Structure formats: C-alpha cells, structure tokens
Amino acid sequence: MRSLITRPRALAVMLAGAALTFSPLGGQATAQLPVDQLDDCFVPPASAAAKGGHGPDTRDVSATEQKAIEARTAQILKAKAARGIGVPQGALAAANVPVYFHVMRDAAGNGDVTDSQITQQMAVLNKTFAGQESSAASNTGFTFSLAGTFRYNNNNWHKDKQSSTYRKQTRKGGANALNIWLVDFSYLGIATFPWDYPRNPGIDGIRVHFDSLPGGSIANYNLGETATHEAGHWFGLYHTFQGGCTSTNDGVGDTPAQSSSTNGCPEGRDSCSLPGLDPIHNYMDYSYDSCYNQFTPGQSTRISDMWTAYRA
Incomplete structure (x- = not known):
C-alpha cells in the first residue's frame, strides 16, 4: 500500500x-x-508520511499462501497451454x-x-x-x-x-x-x-x-x-520487499531482496545481506514518484503469466 x-480506516457499513x-x-x-450523512473532509498533510505506514495496500499474503498461489498459477498455465491458450515459449x-x-x-x-x-x-x-x-x-x-x-x-x-x-x-x-x-x-x-x-x-x-x-x-x-x-x-x-530478506522475496529473480520499504529516494540503500542494492527505483517499492522509473524483465514475465492465468 x-x-x-x-489513522484507523472506517469500517464498511451498508x-x-x-x-x-x-x-x-x-x-x-x-x-x-x-x-x-455528510462526513467531515480529511485533508492530507503537506508532508505525507511514507507509503505503507498504515499497513499494506493489498491483502497480506503469507509465505505459505504465496507458495500455494505460485503452484496454482503454474497448474492453470499448464492447462491453458495444453489447450493452445497462452503465449509461445519465451514470449x-x-x-x-x-x-x-x-x-x-x-x-x-x-x-x-x-x-x-x-x-x-x-x-x-x-x-x-x-x-x-x-x-x-x-x-x-x-x-x-x-x-x-x-x-x-x-x-x-x-x-x-x-x-x-x-x-x-x-x-x-x-x-x-x-x-x-x-x-x-x-x-x-x-x-x-x-x-x-x-x-x-x-x-x-x-x-x-x-x-x-x-x-x-x-x-x-x-x-x-x-x-x-x-x-x-x-x-x-508483489512489493519488492515482500517476504523481506528471503530468497523467495517477491517471486521475481531480478529484483534484489530488501528488508523493508523505501521512503524517499535513498541512493545506495542496502537493507539486506543478500546480493544487490535495494530496488528503490522499482515501481513496486514505496519510493517518491520522482524516484520510480522501472519494471524489470522478470516482473514483465510475471505480469504476462498472471495475465494469461487470470485475466486473459
């Protein structure tokens, strides 16, 4: 997120x-x-806090569920490929x-x-x-x-x-x-x-x-x-910091693992002992808008697989 x-989010009511x-x-x-039924207007502060300070912007996915999602996705892609649905190998x-x-x-x-x-x-x-x-x-x-x-x-x-x-x-x-x-x-x-x-x-x-x-x-x-x-x-x-400093991390091989989300645009940040600097320029971190500039090839492959499995 x-x-x-x-501040607490309002509970949903009908x-x-x-x-x-x-x-x-x-x-x-x-x-x-x-x-x-009018509500008071909330005006965000001029100095907005770092993204993620209020919890995730997607539902939490545990390591166990993450593994299950990957297995299910692989099964769906295999079944679609057998029916001639999907993209050619390597595309x-x-x-x-x-x-x-x-x-x-x-x-x-x-x-x-x-x-x-x-x-x-x-x-x-x-x-x-x-x-x-x-x-x-x-x-x-x-x-x-x-x-x-x-x-x-x-x-x-x-x-x-x-x-x-x-x-x-x-x-x-x-x-x-x-x-x-x-x-x-x-x-x-x-x-x-x-x-x-x-x-x-x-x-x-x-x-x-x-x-x-x-x-x-x-x-x-x-x-x-x-x-x-x-x-x-x-x-x-997922976020580039999904799972923290783990080899699984966000399920993408070319986004280095990071222990926590980024605030601002701290060049050279290295929050994890695993190889690579934190991917602060990646759209899936929590950096400033001006710091963002890329998805990786690995993320493109994941987007392709998820689209084919669930949205195509």
Missing part, C-alpha cells in the same frame, strides 16, 4: 437512503445522500487494457479531477508500462485505453466508506478491465490481486487517492505513479 497517514441516478450527459452517474503476453475511472466526489464536489488529469494519468500508465522512464526499464507489452469516466456525488463513497458496496455497484467490464476509483482516504492507493478475481469479481480493481493524479496536491506523490504501483499489484506483482 501507499499510505498517507496512520449504504442506506442513497438514490443512484445517471445523467444523460457524458455518461456520468450521481448518487445522492441525505445531508445528515510475453501483450494486450490493450480498457480503463474505467470512477470519480467519487462528495456533495460539494470535493474530490473531483479534471478530464485533463485523467488524460495525463492514462499517459503515465502507458509510459511506465512501456518502459519509457529509464533505459533499464522493461517494456511489459501492455497498453491502456480510456474506456469511460463516471462521476458520482456521494459523501460516503468519496471517503471510501461502503467500498465493497460501491465497487460492486459501479464496476465495469470483465477480468481484463482495470477499474480505478478515485477517493479521499488516508492511503495513496489500494489494489486487488488477479488470483482473487474469480472469488470476488465485483470489487476487482484499484482505489487511488484523487490528489495523487498528475497535478494533485500531495507532495512527492502527485506525478501519477501511485496508479502505476497499484496497477502492478492488479497485474500480480
């Missing part, structure tokens, strides 16, 4: 008394709530991913972003997944196209309350569609994993703080790289 501050209406203009949707999957933005505003319009910001965010996704931010970066082969933008007025949804409910009510597309909900919460972003899609498809996607988009107000985290980080999880990547 990329976290802004450390939405009551909300009427969802759809505007004929621009495909926008509006959900209205009674005034007495990588490639696809154009439809992206749906859900802008969760409150009744006063707080949390809105401009169409230009969404366009810029799409450009960041296409640039980062194409490996265009560094000569050391890998081109994953995946591109992104804007499939729709929907705006809602709902004070609870804006604050990421009833998140399971609002995602199930608003999510678009199938397993291959990336849904991005823009909300105001104490995180920078939260994501689901691809292997969880069959169990709960209605909540699949990523939630991103609206002020982390290009032009947002969160210092050090307003270049749009939060969406790249969370989309990495959505494609099946």
Whole structure:
C-alpha cells in the first residue's frame, strides 16, 4: 500500500437512503445522500508520511499462501497451454487494457479531477508500462485505453466508506478491465490481486487517492505513479520487499531482496545481506514518484503469466 497517514480506516457499513441516478450527459452517474450523512473532509498533510505506514495496500499474503498461489498459477498455465491458450515459449503476453475511472466526489464536489488529469494519468500508465522512464526499464507489452469516466456525488463513497458496496455497484467490464476509483482516504492507493478475481469479481480493481493524479496536491506523490504501483499489484506483482530478506522475496529473480520499504529516494540503500542494492527505483517499492522509473524483465514475465492465468 501507499499510505498517507496512520489513522484507523472506517469500517464498511451498508449504504442506506442513497438514490443512484445517471445523467444523460457524458455518461456520468450521481448518487445522492441525505445531508445528515455528510462526513467531515480529511485533508492530507503537506508532508505525507511514507507509503505503507498504515499497513499494506493489498491483502497480506503469507509465505505459505504465496507458495500455494505460485503452484496454482503454474497448474492453470499448464492447462491453458495444453489447450493452445497462452503465449509461445519465451514470449510475453501483450494486450490493450480498457480503463474505467470512477470519480467519487462528495456533495460539494470535493474530490473531483479534471478530464485533463485523467488524460495525463492514462499517459503515465502507458509510459511506465512501456518502459519509457529509464533505459533499464522493461517494456511489459501492455497498453491502456480510456474506456469511460463516471462521476458520482456521494459523501460516503468519496471517503471510501461502503467500498465493497460501491465497487460492486459501479464496476465495469470483465477480468481484463482495470477499474480505478478515485477517493479521499488516508492511503495513496489500494489494489486487488488477479488470483482473487474469480472469488470476488465485483470489487476487482484499484482505489487511488484523487490528489495523487498528475497535478494533485500531495507532495512527492502527485506525478501519477501511485496508479502505476497499484496497477502492478492488479497485474500480480508483489512489493519488492515482500517476504523481506528471503530468497523467495517477491517471486521475481531480478529484483534484489530488501528488508523493508523505501521512503524517499535513498541512493545506495542496502537493507539486506543478500546480493544487490535495494530496488528503490522499482515501481513496486514505496519510493517518491520522482524516484520510480522501472519494471524489470522478470516482473514483465510475471505480469504476462498472471495475465494469461487470470485475466486473459
């Protein structure tokens, strides 16, 4: 996860008394709530804390479960290959991913972003997944196209309350569609994993703080790289510090193990006795947006495998 501050998240409660209406203009949707259900507006501090200070931005995966996921993925890929589904040996999957933005505003319009910001965010996704931010970066082969933008007025949804409910009510597309909900919460972003899609498809996607988009107000985290980080999880990547200083680590051979997440952009950081410096420039660490610049070839291979197994 990329976290802004450390405060408890509100427990999800069922939405009551909300009427969802759809505007004929621009495909926008509006959900209205009674005034007495308004929430106070939380404004992130100017000096945002390191991402991860509030817990993981994906559900915890133990070493035992991680091993089971890898075994299950291998079985699925083998079965698909036997049916002629998948990619040739040594090749990588490639696809154009439809992206749906859900802008969760409150009744006063707080949390809105401009169409230009969404366009810029799409450009960041296409640039980062194409490996265009560094000569050391890998081109994953995946591109992104804007499939729709929907705006809602709902004070609870804006604050990421009833998140399971609002995602199930608003999510678009199938397993291959990336849904991005823009909300105001104490995180920078939260994501689901691809292997969880069959169990709960209605909540699949990523939630991103609206002020982390290009032009947002969160210092050090307003270049749009939060969406790249969370989309990495959505494609099946762990944090580079998954498992700490272990040989298994994040399941990717060319991302050196690290004992903990990064804050800022500390060149030469080496938190682990295993070979290699900490991969602070990797999108799956917790570095500043300006520090990020790459996915590795190994991560591209993992993205390909996970896409083929769970999203293709």
